[in-house]
Amino acid sequence: MRSVAEHQKIVSELFGPPETVRVAVADALGMATVDDAVAAFAMPAFDNSAMDGYAVRADDIAGASAAEPVRLPVVDDIPAGRTGLVTLAPGTTARIMTGAPLPDGADAVVPVELTDGDFSVDHVPDSTVGFSSGVEAGKHIRREGSDIARGDVALPAGTVLGAAQIGLLSALGLADVAVARRLRVVVLSTGSELVEPGKPLQHGQIYESNGAMLTAALTEAGALARHVHFVPDDVADFLERLDEASADADLIITSGGVSAGAYEVVKEALDAGPVEFVKVAMQPGMPQGCGHHLDPAGRRVPIITLPGNPVSSLVSFEVFIRPPLRAAMGLSPDRPRVAATLGSDIRSPEGKRQFMRGVVDESLLPGVDGRLVVEPIGPPGSHHLRYLAGANALIDIPATTTALPAGSVVNVVVL
């Protein structure tokens, strides 16, 4: 049997390096930049006022006091967005708003609260204003380039864009940005026993759940996922749907039809082609396959064939697909891993690496011994979707381990 690490390597080789696409900055949330974002101009681009108040030459009001205020003529009114350059003549002042460009000649701003000025909303400044104290030159001025100098790297390549980063790119004047392209993934679930949710179920049938589940997992991972409705265990039908699905896909994921039974549609349809079906020494998720599908146009589309049991399917996705898929989109491949204390005794099959479902405290707060406690939940069987839905961690038990007592330290993947 192939080891988990070997199969991880083989699956990861299906993915190429990230491809670049330009998208509107507003649409780039969660995507990774591929270039350094270099400031084409300094930020701020010009000296501007940090306060609502009066721009002055500090020398002009050096002697001001409450007892002997200095009164200056108000020669201008500068709102934010004023574009004409103005010069403040000695012995005068200009009303100025936060963010408005400082006039040439001015070297300080006095907040309105420290003057007898009136900032009522009629927009007409008083003709003179009194200052009851002096001001230090440079005070209340945001200097050109004090945030970012022209030519500085504002955001390094590889940054995953959140709200603040999108704000920064916009402030740099960028309407679009080069990012790693989201991969388009098609999920094709197979199995004659599957019935679409919402429709009646006969004895012997089950509701199809892998399609919606894997599509959600792919979306969460940052991909553009689409679910093609499951197909019955018919090779010709399967191949037809696969050809259709391949047309605009970067990756195809199938679920079901890869095990050792006599009705394994995926295996039967693809075994002769460039797809390899193997047993991987893990639980759940032993039957695996991957390779390429030649679409009708002759394009090689990577395909990964997951087992049909829901728990096997999602655990296989986590172990084999999510890391290289995210790497191929410039996103961090790995979920956090922590060493945690096992809350109960466990057993594990010899020769198989087991990924047990577990629960860790949501706050990730360590227990009394300073370590997080992980509680295994549910039996090892791969059909217990309930426990998978209740888990927030996978406990990674090495293939050589067959039993561990409560209190053992284990390696935990936090989902």
Next chain:
Amino acid sequence: MRSVAEHQKIVSELFGPPETVRVAVADALGMATVDDAVAAFAMPAFDNSAMDGYAVRADDIAGASAAEPVRLPVVDDIPAGRTGLVTLAPGTTARIMTGAPLPDGADAVVPVELTDGDFSVDHVPDSTVGFSSGVEAGKHIRREGSDIARGDVALPAGTVLGAAQIGLLSALGLADVAVARRLRVVVLSTGSELVEPGKPLQHGQIYESNGAMLTAALTEAGALARHVHFVPDDVADFLERLDEASADADLIITSGGVSAGAYEVVKEALDAGPVEFVKVAMQPGMPQGCGHHLDPAGRRVPIITLPGNPVSSLVSFEVFIRPPLRAAMGLSPDRPRVAATLGSDIRSPEGKRQFMRGVVDESLLPGVDGRLVVEPIGPPGSHHLRYLAGANALIDIPATTTALPAGSVVNVVVL
């Protein structure tokens, strides 16, 4: 001045309880359920085979050994999805696939590897099969209801749906699910100094960044956000855009125009109406406002007016809007908070609660003293978008604190 806690309370009162909407399960990723998901049938719904193999009555092969195998006639071939009920007569066996319904009468499954059966893909079972060992009654059978009993709560109300939960709801046969509705939020940014990114900039102008930034923050928070292009500082124009924006909005967020200057369009337009403008004792983010806007149809739409400086704007969103917005969508309101050790000396303005930008180790691994270390970055000024974009934490400094030395323990919000 109003305290942060008071203003948080007043803003949160603008939000109602979560509203229910039914959506397709496949579209419900990240949304919170409002009802318990009760299993309408047991899962599995019928006893089924856990292996590819042969269904037997255990008694029939009790004496089998390698030396003296028991040979039984193969009377049926049961793939997954077989819907007719069948009964296994004593002294016979049926080929059976993983997940296929166990025939009545059978009480165990023998994996194909422990027989001389052939599971080649031609689908025609051999007419007889030899068993070289006995099997325990009940072996390799997934019992009806062993995952979930009929009537059990499979997922409690309030569960935020991830991939596994979407899989579980699908497996329960649910095509749609009642969830807390996503709120539709419109962002309206104001300021005559603002220029759309990608267009030329004149001296005195800056690129508009709050709209894209707040829209991204809202999207990350789970809301349906839309950005209405900024409007200049013109009251009539602003009110017209506001009326348009209100039509299908659950919440309006403005940025800019709420400070103490003489050109504060938001304040000027709304001060007479049911919007209150206040100073909140915090840094950044002192000028705040909130209330309701009466749309042209007379509907009261909640409105929150944020300050225009990018850092103030996003920090205000984090402190005042994100928690009640998420609560109103059934999502966990709070980001994780940890006690961390300050990496450098800091100062803080007296009487103002400060939210400093900081960086904590991505892995959230504690430092040598067992505590996470947080390093403050950038100056306190609200225009330093660069440092906001580099931060992954807010350091929450109480209003009464004016200085703290490196090594102090501080309260940190992890972004």
